[in-house]
Amino acid sequence: MPELKICLPGQRLCVKDETHHSGNGTYERQGYIYSNVAGVVDVVQKNNIKVIEVVNPDVQTIVPAHGDIVTAEVTIITQQYVKCLIKCIGNKLLKRHFKGVLRREDIRAAEKDRIEIFKCFRPGDIILARVMPITEAHVYQLSTAENELGVAIAHSEHGHPMVPISWIEMQCTKTYVKEPRKVARIIPEKIHNDIVNRLSEYLC
Incomplete structure (x- = not known):
């Protein structure tokens, strides 16, 4: 997992493999996990699996989204x-x-x-x-x-x-x-x- 803290929609976060899974605020595409929203990257440890999530910070950042x-x-x-x-x-x-x-x-x-x-x-x-x-x-x-x-x-x-x-x-x-x-x-x-x-x- 790279040292990435803040991300924007569409930003690639890490490789999708047996130990890294996509969670809330992310999606998978062609073997990688991407951010679906703007926010802070959070890694949730579940047994031997790291679930990659993106959570909104306390102060919401307004960014363009698909369809806007x-x-x-x-x-x-x-x-x-x-x-x-x-x-x-x-x-x-x-x-x-x-x-x-x-x-x-x-x-x-x-x-x-x-x-x-x-x-x-x-x-x-x-x-x-x-x-x-x-x-x-x-x-x-x-x-x-x-x-x-x-x-x-x-x-x-x-x-x-x-x-x-x-x-x-x-x-x-x-x-x-x-x-x-x-x-x-x-x-x-x-x-x-x-x-x-x-x-x-x-x-x-």
């Missing part, structure tokens, strides 16, 4: 993926930001081989995305394939706010120049206002 809807800021785009910083989980602002990656094939549900990332996102965009199953520690894989997910807030190349005019375009409120985006289908106005209020400090 998160709000993130796009930082880098390439031809194959989008890198971003996760700043909210649901309606909760995070004190610590988490790294997220959105692969090209996870941007839309259809025509995945025809997607051009620069026509979907730009650095600085605020997006809504869903957390996918964790495959790598410390990096969260995201998806915007659902209609309700995608760009929620964006600014034009000149720094002016943009508004959606379709599900694939946004328009600058000052210059009226149109730019392509994968626009989130945010129907209730309250949801959009909540996002704007929560992230206003990042968009000053």
